Amino acid sequence: MRMPGFIVFVCTAALAASLTACSGATRPQTGAGGGAGFDVTPTSPAAKGELDSFTWSLYAEPYTLDYALAYDYPPNTVLANVCEQLLRVTPDLRIEPGLAVKWTRPDPRTLVYTLRPGVKFHDGTTMTADDVVASLTRQTDPATGSPWGSAFKNVDSVEKTGPLEVTIRLGKADVLFHELLAASPGTVVSAASLARQGKDYGTPKGSLNCTGPFSLEKWAQGDSITLRRNPAYWDKKLVPKSASVKFTFVEDPAARSNAFLSGAADGGYMVPATSLGHLRSSGKGSLLFGPNTAAANLAVLDFHGPLGNLKVRKALSMALDRKNIVKAAAGGVGVPAKAPAARGAWALAPEKTATLFDTLPEPAYDVEGAKKLVQEAGATGRTITLATSSLAPEISVVANAVQAAGRQIGLDVRLKPVSPDAYSGIFVDPAAREGLDLVVTNGYDNTPDPLEFYQYLRTGDFGNYGKWSDAAFDVAFDRANSEPDPGKRAELTAKLQEIALRELPVIPVYEAPYSVFLGKRVTGAPTGIAQLYYPWAATIGAAQS
């Protein structure tokens, strides 16, 4: 048996992990545009005509098209055009009626949804309350393995109370749950199809039977996904301008950038930060920035180590050179973060954002002051371990910046490289956090409500990785989560923001806008993160009439 002497290079594909999506975080609309050389607008110029088809590039193949398992950019980007929720997030990050025409809250623990009549699934059958009940309850079954299960933690029952009426009873008031019905948890699919397909539902073998403006025509595993216009779509405002959409998957950032430049792909969201400059100056299309709810932060994982001391957390925050981090990690498109939940996450009550967020001070950058704080805390020379990974380029950029900051103020920051998969594991498995003090996170909110972000800092929440606990915070959270009025809820959420900024369980780093590249042939796409739950492909059409 002859063995050849070839050396194999193993390249790891960048997989987006949950709270550390590949590239792109965000900054929402400021009155005066975006800031340093970029503008943030919720939509691109309107389409001038119809198209037969356009090709859209995803940075990875969806691992599923089952709404109950879809919790990442690639699957939700496709599903947003095929399946719909009871509520809908609009491009400027508002919540509007979707498959539910109205809802009432007879008491804080009861939600009643009235369904839109005459809505047809792709197979021609009519949507009823039975479909809603089946779609929602499926996510609460552990056997489904849904990452959305925790969104339903306060749900006692989902019942049909009329042919077109569904009543949800809660164990305790939970406004966030209602808002999440504008995201994956509120998706409605045909109960008959679910029952018929069983395990194959949402796989390349199965089919989707939903109500959206496009239906799933073909999923050629590993190659592409094709959607076809749904002629019977109920929302006449969003009748697709293109007869079909073809999704392709390009994991390699350089190859993806070339796909845009060569015209092989007409467009794509989440443009790799490393290609921003190149694509902007290429003349092959336009690079646009939209509202985003994501932010890059440093989450403290161990409050028993040196970071258990608030002075050390403050010092680390003060020593971060955020402006340079934005340059290196986000191609200069972004701003230092003032708070752990991004400005874009405050879209629900825009009139409140100015008073509750914009008035926050810019994060301080004061190395000398930080050094003093470390000395006061008696932490000079202590070791802080930070996980780093090739999962997304910004992770190592931020990690290196933290190490440099630590060196300047007398903290010995050690980087622990882990595989992309192990990095995702940090957010799921407490055992994977052993020995780590800090982790770079880059999560997005599914709703335009900052409360969604702050829920992860409650005592005992699955997303509270460092087991931080603050009684005042928990009380304030419950109050905010039982306040249905968005304006008042924003006020209450500001309390949470205040505590988080005072105690720094999470150190804010930067926020970058959402990005989309549009080739010369197409226009009309929403530009922001709302594309995850809004039928964004319906408005894309020809750039020239």
Place this chain on the structure above:
Amino acid sequence: MTRFLLGRLLGLAAVLFLTSIVVFGAVHLAPGDPVTFLLHGRPATPETVAALRAEHHLDDPLAVQYGKWLGGVLTGDLGRSAQYHQDVTALLGSRLPGTALLVGYAALLVAALGVGAGILAALRPGLLDRAVLIGTGVATATPSFVTAIVLVSFFSVQLGWFPGPGGGAADGLGARLHQLTLPALALALTFAGLLARVTRSAMLDELGREHVEVARARGVAARTVVRRHVLRNALGPVVTVGGTMLAGLLISTSIVETAFDVPGLGSLLVQSVTAQDFAVVQAVTLLSVAAFVLVNLAVDLLAPLIDPRLSPGEGSS
């Protein structure tokens, strides 16, 4: 001959069995937990995690897990991909054509470019020979992912002659081959450079032999000399090396598939290793090993046809 074949096939079975144990062990000993990948790093309730572990038999002892997998394989069931929620057989079926077409195309290019350049260099000493030597030097030294980037920026982005990555598989064989030209070139160039050098030195060896001198002195036409005396004898080492290269192509294809976004087994393997998708990693690895062994076997069987002095099993070197 039959005994020889039987022995080799038994050897193949043994190699596959050992490989499956090694790969199984490697995937399971690697740090991390498949469940974290299944959840894509989303926080999940303990009940959900428990349900997922049960569904993928992650709580069984390793030996039991391996036994279950092996039992499945022997009955033709390669298991289910945890990452794609579908049968591995279906996954392989959808990816195999892409890789087969790419590797086949690249192999043809390696043979044509490598053997062609090698023969030219051997028969035309001087400037042409030197040019081939420099060209093959560059080709062998350049890693395929660099070649890929250069080819795409020049031929797809600048000139637009070939489609770039990210357009999805084209319909129809002609369009598909056109689309695979750049990836196949990127994959082939390194190997073609090596093969050209092997061909050149084998030819030069033969050209300097006594019987060639004699044939020339007798006034046999140059073309006949080259064809009957030089090429035929030089072919032995060329085929042997070419066979190992075909196996090398199968391995290098993952890099090119990733760079050009070709839906094949190579890119699937890279993704599945990252995701600890054990069933897929096993299947793709075993398939590659089997292909590798079978290609070697084919080369050994071809050797005596080219050079009757050899019996099967002793390739010329």
